Structure formats: structure tokens, C-alpha cells
Amino acid sequence: MPEGTDIRATNTKLKAIETWIADQPETDHITTTAGKGLQRFMLTYAPEKSYAAYGEITTRVHNYEELNSLMERFREYLDATFPEINYKLKQIELGPGGGAKIEARIIGSDPTVLRGIASQVMDIMYADPGAYNIRHDWRERTQVLEPIFNESQARRYGITKSDVDDVLMMSFSGKNVGLYRDGTTLMPIVARLPDEERVDIRNIEGMMIWSPALSEFIPFQQVTQGYDTRWEDPIIVRKNRKRMLTIMADPDLLGEETAATLQKRLQPQIEAIELPPGYSLEWGGEYESSGDAQESLFQTMPLGYLFMFLITIFLFNAVKEALIVWLTVPLAVIGVTTGLLALNTPFGFMALLGFLSLSGMLLKNGIVLLDQIEIEMKSGKEPYLAVVDAALSRVRPVCMAAITTILGMILCCRIFSLSQWQ
Structure with a gap:
């Protein structure tokens, strides 16, 4: 609702929207709050601050496969019935949560100048058909x-x-x-x-x-x-004792475009805006959270890989075999790229963790395979036959390990999907 709306008016609109959602066959449970967000019931949920004009409806559905159709009808209902409402549809995420996918922060001293720059940024976002939920955190005067x-x-x-x-x-x-x-x-x-x-x-x-x-x-x-x-200005946000206005946007939740693709298209246009002296622009949202997480991970990752390499040297008591095993790690890019393209998923922080886990599995399989090759050669086989027979003997164990891991992760994801949706 527009800033300055009485909480009773907000509650009246919420009741009408809640009634519509409750009448939908997909709805299983509804929780509504007026004036603020819910209590933090899971780690990736970031409660909204207290605003009299803010309301939140959290809905659980019977079958998550019907969620997109419900959200599409819900969007049409809100646009037709409550055009004055600034709303945002969001699913609960398994990863860093809170805020918007794309955030452009303008830092300066004069509130009027900040709002003027924010207006230019929002015009650029409105001109892009892929940008949704465009708003800023200072709200209306x-x-x-x-x-x-x-x-x-x-x-x-x-x-x-x-x-x-x-x-x-x-x-x-x-x-x-x-x-x-x-x-x-x-x-x-x-x-x-x-x-x-x-x-x-x-x-x-x-x-x-x-x-x-x-x-x-x-x-x-x-x-x-x-x-x-x-x-x-009812709301003035500061960072490091300086006024900061954040313009936010999200990609279409029901579309296939990622936040990274949308930001790549918007970023050059927004950064081309000429800022007055003393004013600066910085990026937040998914761009910042993913960068911070990767930076924290990369700080300790080289030392971890060094220890892993030393352990493989100690296992074989030679550098040659260790290098052979580690040269198989880059081949994981083939499977990762194929999977991400097939599922239309960006290479984010969670995908990076999966890639690191996959490299560990490759190292394990490589170590066992080299050990099996050595056993085959000691039995008197030629090197070529030893490699072929060792590879054939490891196909079933490797496939079984991969399949059980995949099935276990699918089960975990499905349990999460069935239990928590927003």
C-alpha cells in the first residue's frame, strides 16, 4: 500500500485478498500479517520491517506443481482488483534470502537529489520488460x-x-x-x-x-x-552514517530469465547515469550476496585443495599418479554445464558448492581406479588391458554411488518443496 496508509485500511485489503486465496482449490494453509512480516521461521526467510502500509500473506499449497498456475491467476486478480497495491510474489528459497534479486544503491547527502537519481534508475528498469516488482526502500513521501x-x-x-x-x-x-x-x-x-x-x-x-x-x-x-x-520522508536509510536509497527489482518469477541476465542488461544503462559530486552507486541483491559468499569460500579453498593434493601424493607415494588424478577434475565442467543448460539454472553459489562436491567425487573415483589398475597390472596384464578391465570393474560401483546420491537429493528437495512454499 502507499506509504502513510493506516494499518486498518491495510488489514481490510488483506482480508479481501486472503478470502480470494482461500477459495482457490490449490490452497492448503494461509498465514497473514499486517504491519510487519512473520517471525523468522527458517534461516533463509528475512522478515520485513514494521510498516503500517505493509502486509504479507504466506500460503502453502497441496501440490507445488500447481503453484505457478495459482500465482499467475493471483497476479491477474491483483492487477484487476487492486491496481494501487505494490505487490511482490516470492517463493521460499533454499539459499541466501531476503531483499530483492537486483538492488542498486545510491549513496549521498540530499534526499531530493537521491530521489531524482532513483527516478532515473527506475525509468530504466520500467523500460525493460523483464523487470518486475520495481520499487525503492524510501517509499512515498x-x-x-x-x-x-x-x-x-x-x-x-x-x-x-x-x-x-x-x-x-x-x-x-x-x-x-x-x-x-x-x-x-x-x-x-x-x-x-x-x-x-x-x-x-x-x-x-x-x-x-x-x-x-x-x-x-x-x-x-x-x-x-x-x-x-x-x-x-517517513523512511531514511543510512549506511556508514550516509543516506542510502536502494532501488530494487526482480526478474519475472513465472519466466525463465535469471537475475544475472537481467542485471547484465540493466547494469550498463544504470551505470551510465551521471552522478553529482559526492554521490556514488553500488550494487547489492543477488550480485552482492553471491560475491560475498564466493569470496569467503575462495579465501579458504586454495589451502583446502593444497592439503587434498598432498594427501593424494602420500597415498600413492608419487607425484605422477597424484597429477593424473587431479587432471580429471576439470572434466567435471562437462557434466556441470550440461546439467545447468538442461535445467536452465544459473551458475550461482549453490551450483558452485555442487561443483566442488563433484570434484571431490571425481578424486575419490580416480584414486580407486588407479589403485585397481595397479592391482590388474600386478596380476600380469598388459597396461592397456589393465586400464580397460579396471574401468569396467568400476562402472557399476561408480554408477550406484552416483544414482543413490541423486535419489537422496531428489527426495530432500521434494520434501522441502511439499512442506514450504511462499
Whole structure:
């Protein structure tokens, strides 16, 4: 919902959307929150911050194979029924989660300039048909009604600006006046006017404020000299004590394009924007998280591979056999490339982990194969026949190990898919 929307209006829209989802045959369970995200129920789930205009509906389906058709109908329903809503469809991910797939961060000092640059970035994203869920984390500016404090008049009544602030808080949002302790639970005690008296902003004209000098309540208008309306930024995000505005986008969840492909298309256009002095651009999202994970992995990987190479030398008591085994590792690229192309999956962090695991399996099979070749040669066979017979004898064990590993991973992925979908 637009920033500044009352949480009750947000809840009303959520109830209507929840009713539509509950009527769909694919739906198994629904959890709805208004004003913030769910509690963190799994590691890869990143709860949203508290916003009165934010709502979240988490849905579990009977069969995950029907999920795409449900999301497609849901998108059409939202576009037709609630065009004012800025929504995002997302599946729970088995990997780094939270935020958007593509994030462009603008860092600078002036909020107006930051919003101007963000508008240029968003225009580029809107022009790309593959970019969805385009937004930024500062959201819309909100209009504020600010009473103009009459300091000279208020001094006569013994009223300070903090007294005025307290009256306004109690009349509208509420003021914390204490804590209620229930065992180990602390709950705030909030004092505010009844709901029907604080919904309408026009009630400010009839407000009363306590005057210590007169020992009685006086009209609130006697300590103000009119009202000023202005637009303000309700949310200002900072990084390293500098203002930072993040523009976010995602590829089509129901399409086949990856975030890396979309970013590769958007990045040159966005980086071509001329930034004023003192302003900078940096990339976040999947680009940053994948880079950080790979950087952390590559810091320790060379040392690990060195130890593995030394172990293979100790096993054969020779460098030649160890080199032969390690020369088979690059051949894993053939299988990895074929699998990723067949499944239309990007080479991300999870694929990198799979490649490293596959290299370990290749080393294991190579060590066992060389040991079997040596046994065949000791039995009196020619080197060529020894290699052929050793390879044939290892085909079934290697295939059985690979098949059982694949079946085990498929079972794990299917259990995850059936139990958790958002």
C-alpha cells in the first residue's frame, strides 16, 4: 500500500485478498500479517520491517506443481482488483534470502537529489520488460500537518514545546506512560484518546492543553499560530552514517530469465547515469550476496585443495599418479554445464558448492581406479588391458554411488518443496 496508509485500511485489503486465496482449490494453509512480516521461521526467510502500509500473506499449497498456475491467476486478480497495491510474489528459497534479486544503491547527502537519481534508475528498469516488482526502500513521501508553536504566548501559560508534543501524541498515535510486567514479558502502557476521537484530524481544533500557570485547561489553539503542511520522508536509510536509497527489482518469477541476465542488461544503462559530486552507486541483491559468499569460500579453498593434493601424493607415494588424478577434475565442467543448460539454472553459489562436491567425487573415483589398475597390472596384464578391465570393474560401483546420491537429493528437495512454499 502507499506509504502513510493506516494499518486498518491495510488489514481490510488483506482480508479481501486472503478470502480470494482461500477459495482457490490449490490452497492448503494461509498465514497473514499486517504491519510487519512473520517471525523468522527458517534461516533463509528475512522478515520485513514494521510498516503500517505493509502486509504479507504466506500460503502453502497441496501440490507445488500447481503453484505457478495459482500465482499467475493471483497476479491477474491483483492487477484487476487492486491496481494501487505494490505487490511482490516470492517463493521460499533454499539459499541466501531476503531483499530483492537486483538492488542498486545510491549513496549521498540530499534526499531530493537521491530521489531524482532513483527516478532515473527506475525509468530504466520500467523500460525493460523483464523487470518486475520495481520499487525503492524510501517509499512515498507523506504529507504532514505541523502546528506552528507560538513560543511567546505559550510562555505566558507555562507551556513548553514538549508539552505540546505530549498532547499531540496522546490525541493521535498514543504516548507510552509505563510498562506492564507479566512474568518475563514487558508490555507498554499506551495512553491515547478513544478511536472515534482520534481518527479525524479536524478534532485538533477542539483539543485542550493543561496550563500550569493558570492551573486549568486552555484551548490548544491559544499556543499555536496556525498550521503548516509539508511533505517529508517517513523512511531514511543510512549506511556508514550516509543516506542510502536502494532501488530494487526482480526478474519475472513465472519466466525463465535469471537475475544475472537481467542485471547484465540493466547494469550498463544504470551505470551510465551521471552522478553529482559526492554521490556514488553500488550494487547489492543477488550480485552482492553471491560475491560475498564466493569470496569467503575462495579465501579458504586454495589451502583446502593444497592439503587434498598432498594427501593424494602420500597415498600413492608419487607425484605422477597424484597429477593424473587431479587432471580429471576439470572434466567435471562437462557434466556441470550440461546439467545447468538442461535445467536452465544459473551458475550461482549453490551450483558452485555442487561443483566442488563433484570434484571431490571425481578424486575419490580416480584414486580407486588407479589403485585397481595397479592391482590388474600386478596380476600380469598388459597396461592397456589393465586400464580397460579396471574401468569396467568400476562402472557399476561408480554408477550406484552416483544414482543413490541423486535419489537422496531428489527426495530432500521434494520434501522441502511439499512442506514450504511462499
